[in-house]
Amino acid sequence: MTPISTTSEFSREEVGLALRNPGMHLEGLRYEITPIGMHYLLIHFDIPYVDSASYRLPVTGRVRNPLNLALEDIRSRPKVTMPVMMECGGNGRAHLSPRPISAPWHDEAIGCAEWTGTPLRPILEEANLLDDTVEVLFSGYDRGVDQGVEHSYERSLKMEDALDDEIILAYEMNGSPLPPQHGAPLRLIVPDWYGMASVKWLKGIQAIDKPFEGIQQTVAYNYRQSEDDPGTPVTLKHPHALMVPPGIPDFLSRKRHVQAGNIAIQGRAWSGFGPIERVEFSPDGGETWHDADLGEPPGPYAWTSWRSEWDARPGEYELCVRATDASGKTQPLGSDESWNQGGYGVNVVQRVPALVV
Ligand SMILES: Nc1nc2c(c(=O)[nH]1)N[C@H]1C(S)=C(S)[C@@H](COP(=O)(O)O)O[C@H]1N2
Numbered sequence: 001m002t003p004i005s006t007t008s009e010f011s012r013e014e015v016g017l018a019l020r021n022p023g024m025h026l027e028g029l030r031y032e033i034t035p036i037g038m039h040y041l042l043i044h045f046d047i048p049y050v051d052s053a054s055y056r057l058p059v060t061g062r063v064r065n066p067l068n069l070a071l072e073d074i075r076s077r078p079k080v081t082m083p084v085m086m087e088c089g090g091n092g093r094a095h096l097s098p099r100p101i102s103a104p105w106h107d108e109a110i111g112c113a114e115w116t117g118t119p120l121r122p123i124l125e126e127a128n129l130l131d132d133t134v135e136v137l138f139s140g141y142d143r144g145v146d147q148g149v150e151h152s153y154e155r156s157l158k159m160e161d162a163l164d165d166e167i168i169l170a171y172e173m174n175g176s177p178l179p180p181q182h183g184a185p186l187r188l189i190v191p192d193w194y195g196m197a198s199v200k201w202l203k204g205i206q207a208i209d210k211p212f213e214g215i216q217q218t219v220a221y222n223y224r225q226s227e228d229d230p231g232t233p234v235t236l237k238h239p240h241a242l243m244v245p246p247g248i249p250d251f252l253s254r255k256r257h258v259q260a261g262n263i264a265i266q267g268r269a270w271s272g273f274g275p276i277e278r279v280e281f282s283p284d285g286g287e288t289w290h291d292a293d294l295g296e297p298p299g300p301y302a303w304t305s306w307r308s309e310w311d312a313r314p315g316e317y318e319l320c321v322r323a324t325d326a327s328g329k330t331q332p333l334g335s336d337e338s339w340n341q342g343g344y345g346v347n348v349v350q351r352v353p354a355l356v357v
């Protein structure tokens with residue numbers, strides 16, 4: 001089970017995980033489409049080496065018509081390009097106290113790339129799933145050991161979820177072939193869900209007649225309050241807004257130094273539960289809130305830009321932002337109500353200390 005740290009210091013292992021799994025620089029929120037090298041990465045094990053020339057994707061299991069697709073077969077199928085905001089299920093974990101030991105994300109496990117690929121549903125229809133199929137299992141080429149168990153990175157979707165029209169098998173990111181670290185040559189993209197569902201380095205797709213019980217499905221990525229709580233699965237992204245930290249940073253603390261005057265605060269917001277309806281900015285740690293102006297998202301699964309004016313007078317401030325989505329869900333002010341054993345789905349409001357001079 002997830003080990004928990006009761007000290008505020010990060011262990012050598014957590015720092016190692018953070019170096020292998022970089023986040024997006026928050027100033028990158030200025031870009032509607034995140035440049036490839038700025039998009040966060042989450043790689044549980046090693047990046048597998050997969051040769052795209054000899055690559056085949058088997059679609060097997062409870063199907064009448066097994067498939068074995070070359071990359072060219074997949075590329076010649078109907079093509080879709082869409083911006084998808086992606087966020088790691090563990091984003092915000094380091095705000096929790098005590099802290100689950102895993103990738104120690106604060107706010108930066110985010111990015112919104114433009115993914116090109118082919119819809120999954122017609123491929124499953126062509127494979128012709130048998131009536132006893134309950135889930136579709138997606139396996140990656142990467143293998144490792146977690147919680148003492150050796151396994152491949154694998155995740156399933158319930159059949160009805162796997163048939164959602166927006167799910168694609170992606171072979172391009174921002175118009176270039178997928179880079180190795182983002183899942184080359186082929187990955188799944190499940191819009192609206194936290195990132196763990198979007199299996200990289202796809203080795204195979206299998207229709208199965210029993211719920212998948214692999215470790216990344218039943219042990220990791222569940223909201224549980226204690227070790228013996230079976231929990232509920234992590235699925236859709238919670239509403240979340242972030243700002244581009246204004247002014248200039250102090251090198252070590254990252255505290256912002258801002259020139260007094262009327263300044264624009266901007267950022268992006270998203271939710272897997274529906275469109276963003278409201279974003280509010282607070283200059284005073286959440287005492288007072290001001291409605292921000294919202295932009296048009298570049299697609300239904302992308303993020304929404306927002307902007308607020310702030311008349312910054314000299315002094316010490318704590319800048320906050322919070323989003324509310326069309327389902328009425330919003331963000332908590334403190335991290336206590338987000339606490340769960342694995343540190344998933346934490347969407348506590350961002351707090352940016354600033355000194356106005
Ligand atoms: N095969 C495989 N797929 C994977 C992972 C992985 O480690 N192996 N990590 C998952 C998690 S937890 C996240 S958040 C996203 C990250 O995608 P990115 O690195 O392209 O941003 O990929 C998901 N797909």
Ligand SMILES: [Mo]
Pocket residue numbers: 042087088089090195196
């Ligand atoms: Mo993740």
